[in-house]
Amino acid sequence: MNEYRVKGLTCANCARELQEQIQKLEHGDSAILSYNTAKLKLDPKVSMNAVRNVLKSDGAYIEENTHDHDQEHVHEHEHSHKHGDEGHSHVHAPNTAIKRLLIIATVIFGTALFVDGKIAVPLVISLYLISMALSGYQTFMKGIRNLLHFKFNIETLMTIALIGAIGIGEWKEATLVALLFGLNELLEGLGMEKARKSMETLLQVAPKKATVLKDGMESIVPIASLNALDIVLVRSGEKIPSDGVVAEGRSSVNEAAITGESLPVEKKVNDPVFGGSINNEGVLKIKIEKAYQDSSLAKILHLVEEAQETKTPTELFITRFAKYYTPAIITVSLLVLFIPPLFFGGEWSKWLYQALAVLIIGCPCALILSSPIAIVSGITRNARNGILVKGGVFLEQLGHINTLAFDKTGTLTKGEPHVEQVKCYDEQRFYEIAYAVEKSSTHPLAKAIIKHLDEQAVFAADPDEIETVSGLGIKAKIKGCSYYVGNEKSMEHIRMPDDIRQAINGFKEEGLTLVLVADDSKILGMFGIADEVREESKAVIQALHARGVKHTVMLTGDHQKTAEKVAKLVGVTEYYSSLLPEDKVNKVKEMATKGVVAMIGDGINDAPALASADLGIAMGKGTDSAIETADIVLMQDHLGKLPEAISIAKRVNTIIKFNISFSLGLKLIALLLAIPGWLTLWIAILSDMGATIFVTLVSLTVLIQKK
Structure with a gap:
């Protein structure tokens, strides 16, 4: 698949329709055109001339010399030469030219308003027509084509409204419809472009x-x-x-x-x-x-770009809704046109005017923009923080979770043993013997002991003889004496006094792993070793509870005492111990029956549980299998950014709901004004444009990040 950057896409619905047209071309059935990323993926066999003609019909074009970040294909112009599609040129001006046309059209419209009534009417109408043509020509042509094909969308509504307003001699309103709709489309494009540019800035970190x-x-x-x-x-x-x-x-x-x-x-x-x-x-x-x-x-760049392609349930609903919504608005406008004159003696001209206003207020621009800009902004904002959300659907889901299950080792804890407690009965020999015996070992417990002793500035010479006893510990000869470093079983030759037995049981009660040091006749001391809890774990759990995650659950294969100790330290609401990987899966499935569950882990044995949760979250420095299975990846080696990710997701969900409610609510109020005949074209145009600008700006606030 070859990939190209496309300029001039005006809306998500237009991009979808263009994609459907390209898919009808020979070899075009696999084509994907994304409004969010403004990128087109094509089979190399597709005729680029045919593709350009389809894009041209909607005012879009392929940007010269563009290729994807993974460098999977050559420059667009090189690809064109392979297929003999040479010598094309841009047929549509970029945003700066559109801005200029709108400025010129606005100046002409202002001039027409100023001279209206002062010069000949045909001259004034000519000024209105010029302004209308400069700002609304593209919309009008699209709308005419749509009408001929019985396709009803935003451009169709606007074209009918334009023709109707001209037909009843409302030149000012007709020009304003064209002018403000042109401005509206420009602002929509700029809003999405802002979200895209924020994403592209993120993607530019790739070295060349x-x-x-x-x-x-x-x-x-x-x-x-x-x-x-x-x-x-x-x-x-x-x-x-x-x-x-x-x-x-x-x-x-x-x-x-x-x-x-x-x-x-x-x-x-x-x-x-x-x-x-x-x-x-x-x-x-x-x-x-x-x-x-x-x-x-x-992988990050690929995941972030792919994330923008997925549709959330809300976006899919809006797409389906918009499909039926536009014909419904045309039906309502026809009812407004015919019912009052036919059944209540209303004036045809007055209710034609009201019907046109209904068409304009019915434009679903704000509704269609309610979700995509907010979703792209949320994915971008999290990616800036080193949190990869693999799709809008997962971002939306993250904002809904009420249960978060944690693997213990490597997630709530560092996954590295450390010396937590020490009991010393022979200070002169205990530390030196432990250091001499353990310094040559590669066992994780030995490394933890050496790290602890290094901090105490302990030093000792090498032992004369050393022997590792599998599953028990190490036996060594130092200066002619035998010493033992290991677990309880390696100390069976020693009779334990009550105080030492009590200390051993105390360490066990606290969930610590024991390493004892002894000579032939007595215990010299012992180390209590545990997996070190991450410094941020407790604060993260508290922050999650504050953000509406009601249940935090720790799942671990460790024994009950260790699990209980870690659970108390970090403050999770529940914990389950001695679990095999399949037990974790069953627990996650059980919790999923009571709410939306996310599972977070970092090990290969977490992958099944991550996959079975509503949302799988992996630690970025964990295993590849956990990262590939997960829906969200934390690239840090800690949980610190997780609460903020949930806050961003909740904010995105709130903004989308607000945008939908606001855009539909405003239209409902305006439509109600049509019943007594109070709705004017001015109110309709300004409220539609205002709603679109407002939902765009609200969605972009997700990108604002406090330093």
């Missing part, structure tokens, strides 16, 4: 080229040509081209494009780096681990 080092020589290549194991040079201020590890150098890196975190992260040799992040100072040599198209940044 990389400096590859080979045999001591530097060469600049497109990032699409990078391969795994390539070494690239990244100087101060440059973007890292793809995911990899630091092979040489030390620097701080700005990862905001990936994680949404503004604070720089220190990087040294063997530390992982993301493509799209910026090297702040110094020079780094990066060993590329993934081709660009498989990098985190490429």
